[in-house]
Amino acid sequence: MSKIKMILKDLKNEDIVNLYSEIIKELKNRKIIRTKNILGDLAEFISIETYNKTPGLPNLQAAPPGTQNIDAISKKGERYSIKATSGNLTGVFYGLNDPDSNNPELQKFEFVLIVIFNNEFELQRILEINWNQFLKFKRWHKTMRAWNLSITKELITSAKTIYSKVDIT
Known part of the structure; x- marks a missing residue:
């Protein structure tokens, strides 16, 4: 099991939801995603x-x-x-x-x-x-x-x- 998977398993549901939000923000900051169409971006x-x-x-x-x-x-x-x-x-x-x-x-x-x-x-x-x-x-x-x-x-x-x-x- 990867380190990320092991860390995620230990997180509370609320923490995972907040992490998702932070990942989206970082993807936008890096210009990887530009719109609300995340998969398309x-x-x-x-x-x-x-x-x-x-x-x-x-x-x-x-x-x-x-x-x-x-x-x-x-x-x-x-x-x-x-x-x-x-x-x-x-x-x-x-x-x-x-x-x-x-x-x-x-x-x-x-x-x-x-x-x-x-x-x-x-x-x-x-x-x-x-x-x-x-x-x-x-x-x-x-x-x-x-x-x-x-x-x-x-x-x-x-x-x-x-x-x-x-x-x-």
Whole structure:
């Protein structure tokens, strides 16, 4: 058992709740999380850090806050949308045509990074798909009136694996 787990087991419930608050404050101070979407912010931070530390991958920087459709940009100007999930669906992609539209889809980004966490929010995998793969795998979410991605075996095997802790196929 790790030292952190041993310390946590000895803490009272109130202390653990207070510790969680302090961790969130520290993550904000370090600019690891920027919004109330903690999992999404963690996915963006982890993705950018992973790309910047991995030889052969482009260096990424966070897109300015409020930038639509993208979360990171490479030095070559390639646009990345980053989606986190702890299940089998990503968050939604707004700003794309409805399924009944006859208009050609304007390309909003070059790549999607799918950051997969387990139920305890531990990083399991980072996948990369390009725009054409996104168009192939996107599914309409009627309630949200936007597109999302289902994490299927076909998507996982088609995607480029950037990081994998375990085999989840």
